[in-house]
Amino acid sequence: MNAKIIxxxxxxxxxxxxxxxxxxxxxxxxxxxxxxxxxxxxxxFDMATGECIEKVTREQNEVLMVHPVAGG
Amino acid sequence: xFVGSQRLLxxxxxxxxxxxxxxxxxxxLNYFExxxxxxxxxxxxxxxxxxxxxxxxxxxxxxxxxxxGTNTFHVxxxxxxxxxxxxxxxxxxxxxxxxxxxxxxxxxxxxxxxxLMLKNDPTLFDKWAVKNxxxxxxxxxxxx
Numbered sequence: 001m002n003a004k005i006i007x008x009x010x011x012x013x014x015x016x017x018x019x020x021x022x023x024x025x026x027x028x029x030x031x032x033x034x035x036x037x038x039x040x041x042x043x044x045f046d047m048a049t050g051e052c053i054e055k056v057t058r059e060q061n062e063v064l065m066v067h068p069v070a071g072g
Numbered sequence: 073x074f075v076g077s078q079r080l081l082x083x084x085x086x087x088x089x090x091x092x093x094x095x096x097x098x099x100x101l102n103y104f105e106x107x108x109x110x111x112x113x114x115x116x117x118x119x120x121x122x123x124x125x126x127x128x129x130x131x132x133x134x135x136x137x138x139x140x141g142t143n144t145f146h147v148x149x150x151x152x153x154x155x156x157x158x159x160x161x162x163x164x165x166x167x168x169x170x171x172x173x174x175x176x177x178x179x180x181x182x183x184x185x186x187x188l189m190l191k192n193d194p195t196l197f198d199k200w201a202v203k204n205x206x207x208x209x210x211x212x213x214x215x216x
Contacts, residue, residue, distance in 0.1 A: 008185065010176030011107045012115030041207060041215030045188055050126030052192045052210050066188055068207035068215040071200030072150070072169035 005033065005056070007042060007065040016065065021058040030055050033065070041068040116178035123184040127191040138187055140194040147186050149179045154197055165201035173207060 003024075005017035016036065019029060033044055033056060042065035046053050056063055123129075129136040135148025143157035153167040172182050189196055189210050199208050207215040 008116070008119065008172075008177050008181035009174065010112070010178075012112040012178065012181075013119065041209050043210040045192075045210070047122065047126070050123065050188060050191060052188075064188075066185055066210050067172055067174050068209045069170050069172055069185060069189055069196070069200065070205055070207040071203050072171055072205065 001061065003058075003061045003063075005029075005044070005063045005065060007067065021061065024058075026056065026058060033063075036065060040065075042066055112178060113180070116180035116184075120180040120184045123187050127187045129187055136183065136187060138190055140191055143194045143197070145190055145194070145197065147183055147190065149183060152186060152190070152197060152200070157194075157197075165198060168197065168201035170200050 002018050003021040004015050006013050006015050008014075017029065017032065037043060044053050044056060045051065045064045045066050046060050047062040047064050048060065052066075053060070053063070124131070124136055127138055129138045129147070131137075132146060133148075135146050135151075137155070138145045138147055144155040145157075146153040146155050150171060151167060151169050154165070170182075170186055172185055177185075189208075192210050193212050196208055196212060199212065203214070209215050
């Protein structure tokens with residue numbers, strides 16, 4: 001089963017990245033996530049635990065990029 | 073699924089010309105899926121229910137009660153109320169509003185976002201209350 005990096009969007013959700021966790025280059029995955037984070041401020045959460053994670057591993061099948069929230 | 077070489081949401085990231093089996097592929101993979109307003113609402117509600125379960129939040133009225141340490145928050149569309157928590161000079165706020173600058177995100181996903189972030193860092197409540205209009209990342213850092 002492929003792993004997915006998703007984010008909430010106006011279309012409900014958007015799949016940002018899909019890869020085979022057994023064969024994917026996880027350094028590349030994390031590099032892309034870091035670039036996305038730098039650009040958008042979104043940070044990765046493991047959808048199996050609901051916890052913010054620093055790095056995505058092969059064990060995570062679904063990661064949600066959570067965008068910043070502004071106070072009002 | 074290979075999407076092709078293009079600039080996508082990530083701006084600077086350029087996909088490879090050919091798919092490589094051990095490399096990730098970026099793109100709007102569900103671009104062509106049917107996303108009627110009803111489907112979008114159903115998807116958003118589905119994610120909210122998953123996040124509610126993950127954070128052990130409980131439905132209450134038009135929102136959800138979230139327990140984080142000594143704090144209890146009532147999270148609803150665009151508003152968070154601190155029902156119970158430490159009250160000191162720096163946390164005199166009982167309610168604040170919040171928004172996700174991502175235009176058009178369904179309210180169910182905005183609530184899910186707030187639940188995840190507060191569960192991860194309950195001090196965000198005071199940061200949202202004090203810093204009107206400023207965006208905070210899940211780790212509490214200001215995002216400009």
